[in-house]
Amino acid sequence: MLGPPALEFLYAITNFGDASLVAPPVCGAIAALWVAGERRNARALALAFALCLAAIVLSKILFMFIYRGGPLRSPSGHTALAAFVYGALALLAWKRENLGALRYVVVALCAAIVLGVAISRFEIGGHSRTETAFGLVYGVAAVALLARRFAWRPMLLSRGAFPAIAGLVVMLVAWLVLSSGYFDEEAIWEFTHWLRTLARA
Numbered sequence: 001m002l003g004p005p006a007l008e009f010l011y012a013i014t015n016f017g018d019a020s021l022v023a024p025p026v027c028g029a030i031a032a033l034w035v036a037g038e039r040r041n042a043r044a045l046a047l048a049f050a051l052c053l054a055a056i057v058l059s060k061i062l063f064m065f066i067y068r069g070g071p072l073r074s075p076s077g078h079t080a081l082a083a084f085v086y087g088a089l090a091l092l093a094w095k096r097e098n099l100g101a102l103r104y105v106v107v108a109l110c111a112a113i114v115l116g117v118a119i120s121r122f123e124i125g126g127h128s129r130t131e132t133a134f135g136l137v138y139g140v141a142a143v144a145l146l147a148r149r150f151a152w153r154p155m156l157l158s159r160g161a162f163p164a165i166a167g168l169v170v171m172l173v174a175w176l177v178l179s180s181g182y183f184d185e186e187a188i189w190e191f192t193h194w195l196r197t198l199a200r201a
Helices: 004-017 019-035 039-066 077-095 102-123 129-149 162-178 185-200
Strands: none
Touching: 004 019, 004 077, 004 102, 019 039, 019 077, 019 162, 039 077, 039 129, 039 185, 077 102, 077 129, 102 129
C-alpha cells in the first residue's frame, strides 16, 4: 500500500503524459515547421502524431465496446503520448551529434519520463499493466514511423520569428481546446456507451 507522499509523486509523474500538456507543443511544432517551409517534416510529424492519437481513441472505443471483463478495457493514452512525445525528443537529441555527451543525458531523461509515466499509470490504478503496455506500443510505433519519414537535417535559423510565433499561437489554441475536457476518457466512454445502446436497439 503506497503512502500519500508516494501517491502524490506518482500523480505528478503521470501528468507528464497528460494530453493537455504534451499535445499542444506537438501541434505548435507542426505549425512552426509548416510556416518555416519544412513541409515534409511538418507532414511527417502530423502523420505520426495523428496515427498515435487514432490508435489511442479507436482502440479505447473498440475495447470498451466489447469489454466483458479482464485486464484490457482502455489502453493508456498517457503512456502512448508520453512514449511518442518524449521518444521523439530523445530521437531528435540523438540525431544531433554536435550535442556530444549531452544527448545521452537527454535520451536517458526522456526514457526515464516515459518509464515513470507507464509505471505511474498502473500504480495509481489508472490502467492495468496490459493497458499500459498497449499504450507503450502505440507510442513507440509512432516514433518509429516518425524516424523513417522525418528529414533529420540541421534546421535553418534564418527564417525570422514568424514560425515561432505561429507555433506558439497554435500551441495556445490546442491547449485551450484540450483543457476544455471534451476529449477526455469520460467523453470516450460516453460515446462508446451510446454506440452499445444503439447496437442493442
